[in-house]
Amino acid sequence: MKLLIKLPLLLFSTILISACATSPPKNTSNICQIFSEKKSWYKKASKASERWGSSIPVMMAIMHQESRFQAKVRPPRTKVLWVLPGPRKSDSYGYSQATKSTWRWYQKTTKRSGADRDDFADAIDFIGWYNSITHERNRIGLDDTYNLYLAYHDGHGGYARGTYKSKKWLQSVAAKVGNRAISYKQQLQGCESRFKRSSGFRLF
Numbered sequence: 001m002k003l004l005i006k007l008p009l010l011l012f013s014t015i016l017i018s019a020c021a022t023s024p025p026k027n028t029s030n031i032c033q034i035f036s037e038k039k040s041w042y043k044k045a046s047k048a049s050e051r052w053g054s055s056i057p058v059m060m061a062i063m064h065q066e067s068r069f070q071a072k073v074r075p076p077r078t079k080v081l082w083v084l085p086g087p088r089k090s091d092s093y094g095y096s097q098a099t100k101s102t103w104r105w106y107q108k109t110t111k112r113s114g115a116d117r118d119d120f121a122d123a124i125d126f127i128g129w130y131n132s133i134t135h136e137r138n139r140i141g142l143d144d145t146y147n148l149y150l151a152y153h154d155g156h157g158g159y160a161r162g163t164y165k166s167k168k169w170l171q172s173v174a175a176k177v178g179n180r181a182i183s184y185k186q187q188l189q190g191c192e193s194r195f196k197r198s199s200g201f202r203l204f
Contacts, residue, residue, distance in 0.1 A: 022071040022118070028064055031057065031184040032191035042195040044121040052128030053135070057184035058145050059127045062152055065177045066097040071118040073097070095123035106130070127152075134159075145181040149174040 025034040035042040045056045067073045074093050091100045094117030098106070106126050107113050115122035134151040135142050138159050142148070151159035153170060164170050 024069040024071075028069055029183075031060055031187045034060070034069070035191070035195050038120075039198075041120060041124075042192075042198075045124050047121075048125040048128040051125065052132040054128040054131040054142050054148075055181075055185070057181045057188060058131065058143065058148065059124055060184055061145060061177050061181035062127050062131075062149055063095055063124065064180060065149065065173065067095050069095065071095060071120070094118040095120055096126045098123075098126055102130075146174045146178040149177040 025037045027033040027037075042056075045059060048054070048059060049056050063069060071094060092098065093100075096117065098117055103115075103117055103126070106129055107115055110125075110129060112122070112125075115126070117123060117126075130152060131142060131148050134140050134148055134156060137156045138147075138151050140147045140151060147159075150164045150170065153174075154163045154167075158164070164174075
């Protein structure tokens with residue numbers, strides 16, 4: 001009898017812990033509060049930054065725009081006859097909103113076959129990886145968030161062809177991502193030392 005009572009409680013606890021782990025931060029506008037709430041995210045973002053050379057504020061600003069830090073988000077479905085749910089516009093998924101084909105490219109290139117799009121560590125590493133390729137292929141500075149985001153959205157080939165030039169809405173979004181990266185950078189300068197200490201990073 002005791003086992004029958006404990007099993008539902010254990011299942012409920014597991015579901016609750018899982019939901020808390022994947023829920024987005026309460027204040028996505030403040031990177032200090034994000035890292036305070038999500039205890040492991042700073043260390044994971046730092047590792048991605050060290051590996052690919054893309055700064056934490058830039059990667060986090062791109063992730064904010066793509067998913068608002070929601071682990072399992074997908075593009076909305078289209079409408080059939082204005083009412084019925086139709087197919088989604090793309091198979092983008094997760095924190096980084098990477099498509100299946102681009103994610104497979106990332107997995108193959110980095111030899112990380114077990115990487116998941118709804119895992120923060122894998123998604124932030126993906127964004128850093130993609131930015132590093134953008135830097136190499138499109139000659140965009142790793143601190144140029146505006147153009148990095150344009151290439152992130154339209155792809156390396158699309159950026160090279162200038163597809164973004166006819167998309168005023170995309171240019172506006174890219175500017176917003178750039179401003180968020182600046183804001184995140186300023187915020188992080190005031191709180192990063194404590195995250196470095198708690199993560200075991202050397203300050204000097």
